[in-house]
Amino acid sequence: MILRTLGVAGSAPRPDSPASTYLVQVPADAVAAGIASGVVPPDVAVRDWNVVVDLGSGGLGYLQRHVSLHALDAVALSHLHPDHCADLSGLYVHLKYHPELGYASTGVPPHLPVYGPADVAERAGAMYGLHPGESMHEIYDFRTWTDGAGVRIGPLVITPRPVFHPVEAYGLRVDGPSTLRPGAAAVLAYTGDTDYCDTVVEVARDADLLLAEAAFVQGRDDAVEAGIHLTGARAGRVAREAHVSRLVLTHLPSWTDPAVVLAEARAEYAGPSCLATPDGCKEL
Numbered sequence: 094m095i096l097r098t099l100g101v102a103g104s105a106p107r108p109d110s111p112a113s114t115y116l117v118q119v120p121a122d123a124v125a126a127g128i129a130s131g132v133v134p135p136d137v138a139v140r141d142w143n144v145v146v147d148l149g150s151g152g153l154g155y156l157q158r159h160v161s162l163h164a165l166d167a168v169a170l171s172h173l174h175p176d177h178c179a180d181l182s183g184l185y186v187h188l189k190y191h192p193e194l195g196y197a198s199t200g201v202p203p204h205l206p207v208y209g210p211a212d213v214a215e216r217a218g219a220m221y222g223l224h225p226g227e228s229m230h231e232i233y234d235f236r237t238w239t240d241g242a243g244v245r246i247g248p249l250v251i252t253p254r255p256v257f258h259p260v261e262a263y264g265l266r267v268d269g270p271s272t273l274r275p276g277a278a279a280v281l282a283y284t285g286d287t288d289y290c291d292t293v294v295e296v297a298r299d300a301d302l303l304l305a306e307a308a309f310v311q312g313r314d315d316a317v318e319a320g321i322h323l324t325g326a327r328a329g330r331v332a333r334e335a336h337v338s339r340l341v342l343t344h345l346p347s348w349t350d351p352a353v354v355l356a357e358a359r360a361e362y363a364g365p366s367c368l369a370t371p372d373g374c375k376e377l
Contacts, residue, residue: 094119094249094269094279094377096302098369099155103308103322103344104176106151110371112176113344114152115304116159117144117281119248119269127270132278133248142166142247146265146283153180153187155372162187163194163203167246170209171285172262173216181207181233182221188232202231208244208251210261211237238263254296256287257320264296271301272376279377282337286344288320289327297335301377304369305331306344307354325354329361343369 095118100111119142127133143160145168156162162184170178188203189196196202207213214235218228229235236244238253248270253263264284271279282300286308287293297303305328309317314324323331325342332340340362345351351368358366 094123094267094281095272096281096304096375096377097159098304098341098343098373098375099159099371100149100152101343101345101369101371101373102149102176103306103346103349105346106149106176107345107347111151111155112149112179113147113306114149114155114180115146115283116156117146117249117267117269118142118160120272123270123272123275124248126275127248127278130276132270132276134245137248142249144169144246144249144251146267147171147177147285148180148184149176150179153183158372163191165205167206167208169251169265170207170213171265171283172258172260173210173213174260174286175220177286178209178217179220181217185217185221185229185232196231204234205232206236206246207233208236208238208253210263212261213237243268252296254292256285256293256296257290258286258288259320262286264293266296266300281377282335284323284328284331286322288323289330294331294335297331297337300335300337302339302341302375303332303335303337304341304343307342307358308344308346308349310349310353311357325357326361328354329358329366332358332362332364332366338364339375340364340366341369341375342366
């Protein structure tokens with residue numbers, strides 16, 4: 094499993110990065126090794142698999158550096174704030190109107206699965222500006238998360254758990270075949286946007302890599318009501334309590350000093366930790 098941290102900015106794009114956008118890839122050779130070892134079901138196609146986890150403002154451009162938009166297998170949305178889903182509109186335009194590959198030319202509806210909160214279809218349509226009676230159903234196959242119910246996308250299983258944020262929001266646990274250890278299983282945990290809560294620790298439990306938002310800073314943001322974001326310290330606490338193997342901090346706004354957040358996390362968590370980089374790559 095390969096994690097590409099395409100957009101790592103929080104709340105809005107930064108000058109150096111799109112907002113939250115991540116690409117999880119499983120190369121064909123990792124699929125084959127997983128089938129041989131029993132980690133992947135035998136009926137999964139041996140090919141490259143590509144799943145987008147969140148698609149925030151500006152992320153669509155970086156996504157195209159690594160994969161054709163017509164080769165995506167699913168989009169998994171942690172929640173529906175624009176910095177995590179705004180580029181669904183651009184993806185819709187591309188999949189519908191591309192002159193050779195788009196639905197308007199081929200007549201073949203892509204029905205790309207899009208997983209998200211209960212109102213994902215309505216919110217996506219409102220963002221795009223659909224007229225009454227219109228829908229996105231030829232392009233997107235909208236599906237809603239159910240707490241604790243894993244969904245299989247080829248060699249991957251994504252399990253959502255509700256987390257502590259002002260809107261319906263989920264942390265996502267992604268199980269799939271390892272690329273670092275062919276034939277073995279690997280776990281990627283993603284907090285989405287959340288304050289500290291029991292379920293985000295459960296999402297992260299024993300993960301090979303925890304991708305944790307850390308938008309807030311201790312002291313500076315103490316007066317903000319609970320249930321918005323993690324600090325570096327709280328992200329580190331989650332990593333420590335969940336016994337994760339690696340911690341990667343993301344979703345940093347332009348007004349937050351990354352070095353401060355990383356230092357906070359390292360004061361709480363003694364394992365390997367780093368900052369997510371725009372267009373970065375981590376193997377699991």
